[in-house]
Amino acid sequence: MSLPIPNHFKFKPPNFVKPPLHNHTPADIFSVRKLRKIPSAQIFFLPLGVRNAIPFCSKFPVLPRACSHGGQGEIFAAKEQSSASDVETLRDESSSSSDGHVALFIRMLGIDNDPQDREQAVVTLWKYALGGKHCIDNIMKYRGTVNLIVNLLKSESDSACEAAAGLLRVISSINLYRNLVADSGAIEEMTSLxxxxxxxxxxxxxxxxxxWNLSVDEKLRVRITSSEILPLLVKFLEDEDIKVKEAAGGVLSNLTLSQSNHKPIVEAGIIPKLAKLLKANEEDSKVIRKEARNALLELAKDEYNRILVMEEGLVLVPLVGAAAYKSFRPALYSWPSLPDGTKIEQNPKGPSRYGANELLLGLNVDDKNVELEEAKMNAVVGRTQQQFLVRMGAIEIDDDTKSNGESSSSQRVTLLPWVDAVARLVLILGLEDESAIARAAGAIADASINEHMRTSFKEAGAIKLLVQLINHPSEAIRLAVIRALDRLSISNNVCRTIEAENILxxxxxxxxxxxxxxxHSLTAMILNILTRILDPNKEMKSQFCDGPVNGSNKGWDVTRHPASANGNDMISSELASRNNYLDRRHTIAGGDLVDSTFLSCLVDILKTSIPDLQRKAASILESVVAIEPCVEQLISAGIESGLEAVFRQKSLIEMEYGTEGDKPDLQILELEEAGLAVSAASRLLTKLLDYEQFRRAVNLHQLTRLLRAVLVSSIPLQNKDWVAACLVKLSTLSGQNSDFDNPVNMEVTLYETIPRLIEQIKSSFxxxxxxxxxxxxxxxxxEGMIDSTRAVASKGGIFALVKLMENGSDRAVEASLAILYNLSMDSENHAAIIAAGAIPVLRKLVLSQRPQWMCALRLLRTLPT
Incomplete structure (x- = not known):
């Protein structure tokens, strides 16, 4: 490496120590009078033992934080700070007399020098660089300096590596030199180190x-992430040294500022480690907790990563500002109550003479019969903590400084453990700030990712507040509240609580x-909630899945063994449960569900071209008809035209006429949605056909024609069940016989029954x-129905039948042989039967002399073998 240094400097600097300085003993040098006579630049030429004895680095000030492009570097601080006058004196002396000597120490860094001299030189330069930007500029005046420093990272001496890394740390704190450090290979060498x-x-x-300093630059983050540093950062997050953990967390915090880095960072398993550090409450971990929070908040901007963060017990909570909590008015309780409003029964003992019953809410409940679930206890703890912070005026004070949210207050968020987060979000719902309420409701919707979180919000009292906010004049609040209730109602248990709040x-x-x-989005969410509330199967799910039936402990056993001794009890329980469901729903709903305007809205939704909304509207109408007959209102609302619109799905028409386009994946999705809508409408039509006034008012022939077209369409097979059932019912009502001469029954058999039976043969265990x-x-x-054998062959039945001949029972083998023999009458099926491997199976049956060997031999003779 060439440096702009004169030739007469090309000898080892240790020989240049001035003789007069050798006459000074360490005691003389450290005396105030003697030390003042030695220029600071000449201190570098003292013998190593004397030079190391001088508290050199304690004479330098604190350097500023490295920052750029939204990232933050760490803070360099000397262990002891000297007075400003001493620092200024040193800087003045350095600028006047030591610049020339800096080149000597840089020359000592060369790879041709003794390793010990190189180590002493880099240690000296590191201490010198701590003097401030002027000292760093003096070092960086010489080209190739950074390369020599980076080369020392390969040294086997920890002292040399520490000094080299420390010097690079100081240099990289200056924005001007950051790219130079990275271009010299520092990232790769440090990764190797x-x-x-x-x-x-x-x-x-x-x-x-x-x-950490290099990751401040957005361009350098990609280089750092592409290296092998991520697994090392994960490991260092569990290091025993808190400083190492803080530095690793700082690097990760800056790396997450680039969206492109999120995927490799998440795949490295960073989220669980950061979540664990954030939830730690040790006093010496404030810096690492701050960096962990910043990193997790950046990762949580992606919806998938947000779910991963919440699965670790952390919830995103909006920061609404301490001023918003001034409108909070804690309720005054005459007796303790749970956050969801449940009253705690008073024990027979008299009230405390000191009023502890009212002061320490819930702490004096000593009734042995009162057993609070863990979710209820967490709700009480969370409410107490958050209300205490509000009353003390300390809420969000720490979060304001820890959050790295956007500059706009409407976007700032923080992360809290789920107990505190649930309680705070419910508390915000009771404030007066409309923006805060809307953001809290949106956060509740985002956090309702599993049964545990939905139950937690229910126990914390969120349901009642959300239902009260449905009629809020602000559209933003209404949309956020409905979205939250939509996500919460997924839970069957929470859905019953929502229903009990008279939400209909x-x-x-x-x-x-x-x-x-x-x-449109608000309509879809309202229909979701109504569908779940009015679902008649919800009661059975709650009995057989959520708990025992009729107080017994046999819930699942009775369900799995309906023919047991208690099978009749189960059936009677089902009937009683359904009757109770209908009676209670009629009482709760009142006239809301059969209101003509409401029914007209649902019929209008059926006439739209959105299959998802059509399916939900048809399901709601089916439940409404089951609760209370309202056929006359539905006829007046135009239910026939609504059903026809569902059966004339746009995707079905495009498939029929071959205009499906070039997007097969999109076509499959559209067919599935259309199939669900058609199936729901068919269930509704089947139920409406029970009413005479409906049969007289509608055109049954037109509905039959539309359903027959749907049956032969490409919708999924499972969605054709109700279509086939509805067609059979229409055929019966029309007075036609049920044999195969009836074209409706024939189509049902060809396009629903035969494909369903083949699917059962293929997939059933x-x-x-x-x-x-x-x-x-x-x-x-x-029975010789026309095209039945062709339907079996086209649906892949030949391969399923051949496989069944190998493993099936005697009756199944005999039936399979009979079907294959009928199929072999058409020579077009011979190739498929042979390709399915029938020949070896048939020969095995003949040679084994099984009861079906004659049938197998007859089929063998039919095939071209």
Whole structure:
């Protein structure tokens, strides 16, 4: 390496120590009078033992924080700070007399010098660089200096590596030199250095802090992430040295500022480590907790990563400002109550003479019969803590300084453990700030990712407040509240609580508004809530899934064994439960569900071209008809045209006429949505056909024609069940016979029954189900219905039947042989039967002399073997 240094400087600097200085003993040098006579620049020429004895680095000030492009570097601080006058004196002396000597120490860094001299030189330069930007500029005046420093990172001496990393750390704190440090290969060398098995904490700290400063630059973050540093950062987050953990957290915090880095960072397993550090409450971990929070907040901007963060017990909570909490008025309780409003029964003891009953709410409940669930206890703890912070005026004071949210206050968020987060979000719902309420409701919707969180919000009293806010004049609040209730209602347990708050009336009123006043997304969420509330299967789910039936402990056993001794009790329980459901729903709903305006809104939704909304509206109408007959109102609202609109799905018409386009994945999705809508409308039509006035008012022939077209369409097979059932019912009502001469019954058999039986033979794991399916299929084929054998072959039935011949029961094998023999009558099926591997199976049956060997031999003779 060439440096702009004269030739007469090309000898080893240690020989240049001035003789008069050798005459000074360490005691003389450290005396105030003697030390003042030695210029600071000449201190570098003292012998090593004397020079190291001088508290050199304590004479330098604190350097500023490195920052750029939104990131933050770490802070360099000397262990002891001297007075400003001493620092200024040193800087003045350095600028006047030591610049020339800096070049000597830089020359000592060359790889041709003795390793000990190189180590002494880098240590000296590191201490000198701590003097401030002027000293760093003096070092950086010489080209190639950074390369020599980076080369020292390969040294086997921890002291040399620490000094080299420390010097790079100081240099990289200056924006002007940051790219120069990175271009010299510092990132790669430090990554290699950090992979060493035995490395001191000081070397780790200096190296990670250098990377911390380099990661401030957005362009350098990609280079750092593309290296092998991420697994090392994960490991260092669990290091015993708190300084190493802080530096690792700082690097990660800056790396997350680039969106492109999120995927590799998450895949490295960073989120669980950062969440664990954030939830720690040790006093010496404030810096690492701050960096962990910043990193997690950046990662949580992605929806998928947000779920991963919340699965670690952390919830995003909006920062609404301490001023918003001034409107909070804590309720005065005459007796303790739970956050969800449940009253705690008073024990027979008299009140405390000191009023502890009212002061320490809930702490004096000593009734042995009162057993609070863990969710209720967490709700009490969270409410107490958050209300205490509000009363003390300390809420959000720390969060304001710790959050790295956007400059706009409407976007600032923080992360809290779920107990505190749930309580705070519920508390914000009771404030007067509209923006705060809307953001809290949105955060509740985002946090309701599993049953645990939904139950937590229920126990914390969020349901009642959200239902009260449905009629709020602010559209933003209404949208956020409905979205929160939509996510919460996924839980069957929470849905019953929502229903108990008389939510049907405000929801139906909101749905009855004109289309211009209610958005499509809001309509979809309202329909979601209504569908779950009115679902008749919800009661059975709650009995057989959430708990025992009729107080017994046999819930799942009775369900799985309906033919047991208690099977009749189960059936009677089902009937009683359904009757109770209908009676209670009629009482709760009142006239809201059968209101003509509400029914007209649902019929209008059926006429739209959105399959998802059509499916939900049809399901709600089906439940409404089950609760209370309202056929006359539905006929007046135009239910027939609504059903016809569902059966004339746009995607079905495009498939029929071959205009599906070039997006097969999108076509499959559209067909699935259309199939769900058609299936729901078919269930509704089947139920409406029970009413005479409906049958007289509608055109049954037109509905039959539309359903037949749907049956032969490409919608999923499982969605054709109700279509086929509705067609059979229409055929019966029309007075037609049920044999195969009836074209409706024939189409049902070809396009629903036969494909369903073949699917059962293919996919069922039960030999009994497979046997029943193949016997039914054999009955259909033996009756000689036109095109039945062609339907079996086109749906892949040949391969399923051949496979069943190998593993099926005797009756199943016999039925399979009979079907295949009928199929072999058409020579076009010979190639498919042979390709399915029938020949070896048939020969095995003949040679084994099984009861079906004659049938197998007959089929073998038919095939071209």
């Amino acid at each position: 950090l992979t060493r098995s035995s490395l001191s904490s000081d070397v780790k700290e200096q190296s990670l802090c250098t990377l 009336h405000p929801l139906t009123n909101l749905l009855k508004k004109s289309k211009s006043e209610i958005s 039960s030999p009994e189900v497979q046997e029943a399916a193949v016997l039914e299929l054999n009955r259909i084929i033996s």
